[in-house]
Amino acid sequence: MKNSYLRKLQRRQSPNFLDFYSWVYSNSNSVCMHAFISLKICMNICLNKNKKQPTKFQASRGVNRKDLLRGVDSKFGERLLDEILDNTGVRLVDVSGCDTAKRALEEAVILPALNPSLFQGLRQPVKGILLFGPPGNGKTMLAKAVAHESEQVFLNISASSLTSKWVGESEKTIRALFQVAKNAQPSIIFIDEIDSLLTARKDNETEVSRRMKTEFMVQLDGASSSTEDRILIIGATNRPYELDDAILRRFPKRILIDLPDERARAELLHKTLAKHKMLDGLTDYDIRWIARSTDFYSNADLVALCKEAAMVPIRDMDRNKIAKTDGRKIRNLRVSDFKEALSSVKPSCNPKLMEELISFADRAGQK
Numbered sequence: 001m002k003n004s005y006l007r008k009l010q011r012r013q014s015p016n017f018l019d020f021y022s023w024v025y026s027n028s029n030s031v032c033m034h035a036f037i038s039l040k041i042c043m044n045i046c047l048n049k050n051k052k053q054p055t056k057f058q059a060s061r062g063v064n065r066k067d068l069l070r071g072v073d074s075k076f077g078e079r080l081l082d083e084i085l086d087n088t089g090v091r092l093v094d095v096s097g098c099d100t101a102k103r104a105l106e107e108a109v110i111l112p113a114l115n116p117s118l119f120q121g122l123r124q125p126v127k128g129i130l131l132f133g134p135p136g137n138g139k140t141m142l143a144k145a146v147a148h149e150s151e152q153v154f155l156n157i158s159a160s161s162l163t164s165k166w167v168g169e170s171e172k173t174i175r176a177l178f179q180v181a182k183n184a185q186p187s188i189i190f191i192d193e194i195d196s197l198l199t200a201r202k203d204n205e206t207e208v209s210r211r212m213k214t215e216f217m218v219q220l221d222g223a224s225s226s227t228e229d230r231i232l233i234i235g236a237t238n239r240p241y242e243l244d245d246a247i248l249r250r251f252p253k254r255i256l257i258d259l260p261d262e263r264a265r266a267e268l269l270h271k272t273l274a275k276h277k278m279l280d281g282l283t284d285y286d287i288r289w290i291a292r293s294t295d296f297y298s299n300a301d302l303v304a305l306c307k308e309a310a311m312v313p314i315r316d317m318d319r320n321k322i323a324k325t326d327g328r329k330i331r332n333l334r335v336s337d338f339k340e341a342l343s344s345v346k347p348s349c350n351p352k353l354m355e356e357l358i359s360f361a362d363r364a365g366q367k
């Protein structure tokens, strides 16, 4: 019953929006991406702990700490702003694969910013996106890339900053968070590892945790039902099936960030090795061989594999010569280095977790 409702909910969204989008996307994907990248005005609030000056971005948008804290309980608001981090320099082009998620984020963040008048009524941007999937495939990275490249204020909130053991404090912090987001809109709230905050309610749950979830839900509803507020909530989790059903419903787009397929693995290997100038000595055929040999490896596993392979030429060297060797004189990587690395770097993915994620994606998500 519930699942068919969710499926209908998703189907109802797809026709108009996606048809329109696929046209825009196929015709102007790279244009949008370039426009997006060139609009790289730092959007993070990025108030760092020691230096409480407004950032360049805040100054340029006329957003300052005082504006952000308008109507916010100062005790909780100040603490929140101090914990907001992030200006990592990750760009969307650095994230391999994840095409569905990139598209959803573009629809929700980038295209509406280019021409807000187009995105009204049925085309109103989605207000909740849940990124779920096995660890190490780019959920956090994607959110950071959006943070870096979009023009919007990005509030990166950890579960620990929202939870407090004191009765009433978590709710106040959550209210402060949503008020800050409202003051700063258009804005994005990113909650990584959202499962640690909002798992399904259990009988033995503490009063503090129950009240915190209830407040979160109330605020989420307020933000998602208002047609004027432009607050996007992005959640990321490895265990979406543990989330409270009521929370899931507030994330109408639920996107699986899956393990990379062979093509995506080859792309990541190529990109990683090229970035570190270690591609010389490996042919396209070698890269394809490595990609074929790394079924079930996550992107993070592949990066670990490259690091391990990069160590082999050093291990082959005479120890006495290491101190005097010029880095440029170290031999190029060979496919045999990867063969050796493959024996020690294994896929971290847990088959049971994958099964649960795929079944969740079939039931309630999109791939």
Ligand SMILES: Nc1ncnc2c1ncn2[C@@H]1O[C@H](COP(=O)(O)OP(=O)(O)O)[C@@H](O)[C@H]1O
Residues within 6 Å of the ligand: 094, 095, 096, 097, 098, 134, 135, 136, 137, 138, 139, 140, 141, 142, 236, 257, 268, 299, 300, 301, 303
């Ligand atoms: N799609 C990707 N493209 C490039 N690198 C990736 C990708 N996914 C993961 N990585 C690498 O793995 C690391 C961990 O990724 P992360 O985004 O934290 O994974 P998740 O949040 O899904 O667990 C990143 O810092 C990056 O080095």
Ligand SMILES: [Mg+2]
Residues within 6 Å of the ligand: 139, 140, 141, 192, 236
């Ligand atoms: Mg993560």
